[in-house]
Amino acid sequence: MSSEHTAESFAEREYEYGFVTDIEQESLPPGLNEDTVRFISAQKDEPEWLLEWRLKALHRFLEMAKEDVEPSWAMVDYPKIDYQAISYWAAPKKKLDSLDEVDPELLETYDKLGIPLEEQKHLAGVAVDAVFDSVSVATTFKAELEKHGIVFCSFSEAVQRCPDIVRKYLGSVVPAGDNFFACLNSAVFSDGSFAYIPPGVRCPMELSTYFRINAANTGQFERTLLVADEGAYVSYLEGCTAPMRDENQLHAAVVELVALDDAEIKYSTVQNWYPGDKDGKGGIYNFVTKRGACRGKRSKISWTQVETGSAITWKYPSCLLQGDDSVGEFYSVALTANRQQADTGTKMIHIGRNTSSTIISKGISAGHGQNTYRGLVRVQPKAAGARNYSQCDSLLLGDECGAHTFPYLEVKNPTATVEHEATTSKIGEDQLFYCRQRGISEEDAVSMIVNGFCKDVLRELPMEFAVEAQKLLGISLEGSVG
């Protein structure tokens, strides 16, 4: 078989799995009403029940918007958003012809991160030959997954391929009307990822959105659903360290995880959306609802996130510990520099007996960054023997940034054990000087100290991801000292 032929067959198989849509769609004019939702649903050829679900969410959202219940309790500040001024459907962007058309600043960052040239093209939206594209990797990868009966595809595709599972679990963790942004997402979500791991199957590789072509174009309202059936295990990676630009300022994603008896889901995120310029202009508003239900006995859900991007981050990956002996974990690094604002944390809701949760949060503020940890630990009356350990540390670089911690504890069962520790420290002049006296440059020293500070979280990330995240933290802080 000639190599040309191979490339072609890869391309075909890729199409067969539905990762690329080549239907040309026009953009919708700005505005949000029933027609908008019907249009989106029709584009995706969705079944009636899903359209109804979206419409219900839409009506709820329009009510909320009228009542003006957009959350205002977070420690973030942004101008009022006009939801009727947003276009909710846009045709996929045309690919660029070469890297020459890409912002040189972006390329420089890719180089610093050590991203290979072909991957740079992929990330920057440059057309790539199929042989060199990760398509080929993705294809072999898919075959392996199929062998284990694992479904891993775009959300839209899942609606067609396994409508029953989607219907059963969609909105079962984050109901359509859960909160303002989740409600908006439920009405107009564009696409996202779906994975189903059958009973007893241990997913043989890390599932990564990176392997899903067009992942970068899933748009501003991403919807993800992962279901681990009894005794299944999956590790899922979301995002990548390469900076992501998008002309849509508002992003409101929803992620739902379901773990049945003895199942385990490990969900890792590196978020590096465009944070805006030095004055905070143009950055992404990242308003995300992520929640996992430990529905089964002895199930476990672990969230690990490294948040360095976005102008505003509003995000609380949470666990509903419903099954007895279930475990929830939240490991987070949130970095805010320049004018970035982050209000992030978690909710651990102990419902079943002997449930346990761990929260490790590391906030880093530099420049004029504002960093808030907000976390809720709730122990329901029936959650006998519940245990929680929370540790929230803040690190400050400079005098004009801020760190805030809001831990909420609601304990309604006397047998529960809840521990909370919090520290705030500044990178010491002494620490920096010590490093420099050993020949390490000031920037490397800052990066080293920050990475040390985040170590407890970074080591929860899959190996390569952790290495990239370390570099990313260093790059994000460049120019923050001295």
Next chain:
Amino acid sequence: MALLEISGLHATAGDTEILRGIDLTLQPGEVHAIMGPNGSGKSTLANVLSGRPGVEVTAGTVLFEGRDLVEMEPEERAREGVFLAFQYPVEIPGVSNLYFLKAALNARLKHQGKPELDAIDFLELAREKMKTVEMDEALMHRSINEGFSGGEKKRNEIFQMTMLEPRLAVLDETDSGLDIDALRIVSGGVNSLRSAERSMLVITHYQRLLEHIVPDVVHVLAGGRIVKSGGKELALELEERGYGWLTEDAA
């Protein structure tokens, strides 16, 4: 050429003038001790040499191998071979000693135009050097100085010194807080580094250290000036008579 040549050095920390005219020359291979009472400017001298921010040179020159040291950034001085064994080594949580030291050593090697060490070669070298200061390897995998005893911190400084092989080593009260065994180990490490190319400036309060690290010259610093210099016997004399007879002159 002298390795280090300090002439007419004045320096301030904050708004206070601490050093008020220091002249000191170190030839390659020489070990000089700086002694003196509290507040005489010993640590400030160490800080000037290593370039600690907040210490300002207001007059005079410091030449390192004929080059102006004051103009150089702290990291550049380190890469050129100036090493300060800290009086109070800092703790850096989450950064392992070995990782840190590898970064430091490779920064120096790179600066010298030598090939950097990979993890395997580095570890091999580190294990060998650990023996000279009886350093426990398990300790080296832990965070920098975190939870180390006073003695372990000082031993770590000397271990770093044996790894980095500086041209000029400044030891700032390395003996403070050491028991007799630790003192023996630390001194042994320092002595193993004595060579014809390497010079050392040993800052100490007590003559005790100088029984182990025998200096070529002893200087007495008082009121920001060197008020007396002599051979190693001077340290003994100070031990007997104290500093009073010298500082009266200086004031």
